[in-house]
Amino acid sequence: MMRSCTAALRTLRVLRCRLEGAFPAARHPVLARRWFSTEKVIPKDQALPNPSWSKDLRLLFDQFMKKCEDGSWERLPSYKNSKLVKEQLSQAQLFTRGYEDGLGFEYVMFYNDDEKRTVCLFQGGPYLQGVPGFLHGGAIATMIDATVGVCAAIPGGIVMTANLNINFKRPIPLCSVVVINSQLDKIEGRKLFLSCDVRSGVDEKILYSEATSLFIKLDPEKSLT
C-alpha cells in the first residue's frame, strides 16, 4: 500500500514537472492552482485493479505493467477528487471517477513518451448503458476525450478540447473491455492534433470507433470565462 502511494505521488510529480517544463505557461493563474495541490493528502489511486475488473481487463493490465518494466511505458494514476477546487466545490469529482467500483468507468491509462502515445484500457459498466446492452455514445466520447486529453496534456501542458470528431463504427457491448489507442500527430503553435481508435480488448479485432481531435494550449493572458 505504502509503496503504491509513493509510486503514485512520484508519477504525479513527474507529470507535474512535465507539464510545467514543457509549457511554462502551465502555471496558468487559475488552472494550475486548481489542478496541482501541495497538500500532503494521499487520495486513492483508482487506476488499479479492483474486484469489478474482468479477467480481460486484468490480463491487459498485467501485459501493460510488464511493458512498464523497461521504462518505455508508464502507468498514469487517477484520482476521484482533487484538492484543486475551492471549498464551495468540495463535492466536485472527476466525471469519470464518480461511480462506485464496476458501475461506471473502470479504466487505466498508460503513456509512452517516445511514441507520444496514450493507451486506455476501459471497461464500461451497467450505468453507462445507451441502446439496451450497449454503451452510450456519450460515455464512449467521454473516454476518448479523456484519453486524447491526457495524450495532449503531457507534452502540451494546460490544454482544452476545441474539437472532437468521432466515427462510431460498431456498438460496444456493455461491460466489455476495449483498448483506446491515441497518439499525438502534430503540434502547430498552441494547437495539438491527435487521433485515436477504439478496439476490442485482448484480440483488438473489432474496430469500434475512430476519432480525431484538436486541443488548444490555454493562453495565460486570456480569461476562460
Ligand SMILES: CC/C=C\C/C=C\C/C=C\CCCCCCCC(=O)SCCNC(=O)CCNC(=O)[C@H](O)C(C)(C)COP(=O)(O)OP(=O)(O)OC[C@H]1O[C@@H](n2cnc3c(N)ncnc32)[C@H](O)[C@@H]1OP(=O)(O)O
Ligand atoms: C486535458 C487534461 C489536462 C490536464 C491534465 C491534468 C490533470 C489530469 C486530470 C484529469 C484528466 C481528465 C482529462 C479530461 C479531458 C477533457 C478535456 C475537455 O473536455 S475540456 C472541456 C471541453 N472544452 C471546452 O470547454 C473548451 C471551450 N473552448 C474554449 O475555451 C476556447 O475555444 C479554447 C479551446 C480555449 C481556445 O480559445 P483561445 O481563445 O485560447 O484560442 P483561439 O485564439 O480561439 O484559437 C487558437 C487557434 O486554434 C484554432 N481553433 C480554436 N478552436 C478551434 C476549433 N474548434 N476548430 C478548429 N480550430 C480551432 C483557432 O482558429 C486558432 O488558430 P490560429 O489562428 O491558426 O492560431
